[in-house]
Amino acid sequence: MSEIIVKLPAASYKIQIESGILNMCGERIRAVSSAKRAIVITDEKVWSLYGSRMEAALKRAGFLTDSIQVESGEGSKTIESFTKLCGQLADLHVLRDNLIIAFGGGVVGDLAGFTAAVYMRGLPYVQVPTTLLAQVDSSVGGKTGIDLPQGKNLLGAFYQPLLVVADPALLSTLDKKQLSEGMAEVIKYGAISDKDLFHQLENYGGLDEILPHMEEIVYRCCNQKRIFVEWDERDSGERRKLNFGHSFGHAIEKIGEYRAHSHGEAVAIGMCIAAEVGETLGLTPDGTGERIKKLVETYGLTSKIQTDYKKLIHHMAIDKKNDRKGFNLILLKEIGESLVHTIGEQELEDILGEILELAL
Ligand SMILES: NC(=O)c1ccc[n+]([C@@H]2O[C@H](COP(=O)([O-])OP(=O)(O)OC[C@H]3O[C@@H](n4cnc5c(N)ncnc54)[C@H](O)[C@@H]3O)[C@@H](O)[C@H]2O)c1
Ligand SMILES: [Zn+2]
Structure with missing residues (x-):
């Protein structure tokens, strides 16, 4: 145990x-x-x-x-x-x-x-x-x-x-869809704070291969969550990093009125967007977005970004996690390390316009 x-x-x-x-x-x-x-x-x-x-x-x-x-x-x-x-x-x-x-x-x-x-x-x-x-x-x-x-x-x-x-x-x-939902959060922990976990996920071929190793996977994820919760029980500082992929993800869920995308799918897409935003800003090493996309697809989630960026920003603007200075984005310094970056609305709009145009 x-x-x-x-x-x-x-x-x-x-x-x-x-x-x-x-x-x-x-x-x-x-x-x-x-x-x-x-x-x-x-x-x-x-x-x-x-x-x-x-x-x-x-x-x-x-x-x-x-x-x-x-x-x-x-x-x-x-x-x-x-x-x-x-x-x-x-x-x-x-x-x-x-x-x-x-x-x-x-x-x-x-x-x-x-x-x-x-x-x-x-x-x-x-x-x-x-x-x-x-x-x-x-x-x-x-x-x-x-x-x-x-x-x-x-x-x-x-x-x-x-x-x-x-x-x-x-x-x-659990059915496969439900397992994939959870894998979005597992990938998140690897990306924000546990690079060994991320490498482990890259080494397994998919859901069937990872299932026998779930005891270790659940342990690693809970341990990461413990660290964030102990630092910041009430979610005002470090714990916000657990929201990697979620600011974009919540907006994607809302755009589809909670029917087009499940939470896990939306977070998976959100993590891909966040990695690309980080790369565009020069804060995330090039190629990180590709690695996340590959992992997301390996575990049955989609990385395809098909959304109107203006709508995305509109829904992000009413998210409770932003303040007047701009959008507090969780980005990756590298795989296994995250940071909070505040960005103004116009700058984010320009970057998203570019990223999402390219993805279409
Ligand atoms: N409190 C938090 O920190 C936190 C964090 C993330 C998500 N959430 C919340 O979690 C909810 C989503 O949770 P979820 O994805 O577990 O959904 P869920 O609880 O609806 O479970 C999904 C489905 O799986 C079935 N199920 C549960 N265990 C099963 C098993 N062992 N075998 C077969 N079927 C099983 C359930 O009956 C249900 O139909 C959302 O409401 C979200 O807001 C809360
Ligand atoms: Zn989540």
């Missing part, structure tokens, strides 16, 4: 990563919680695949269990599903000394984590992530939240879990 400790001023917690750990997660959770009762918040698909194993593991460790299943997918991060979930907790007479277990992908993690943060002013919770994206990204760092009709993740809380238990064996039932 690999273990990472996230050390934060208020509390530290462990991330435990091991193939097959689902069967032992009851005892791992028992080691950090004396709660009599655990309420598993999950989605229908995850519960149908793994619910009985989770329930048995919790019972073996002496927990009384209940489960609440939400519909699979982003639709469960709405205010309506949040209100319904809180009502279900109240109907089950859930109290503050009970434990919430977020068992699923990023949707369940965000929804259950946010609910744990605010229901009765806060209940302890544990993350048991089941998608690659959730294991390498969303389950670590304490960002929780739900969507509003006006935008994604507009309601949220920083709320750290007691423990994260990641079982990479669960990734074998």
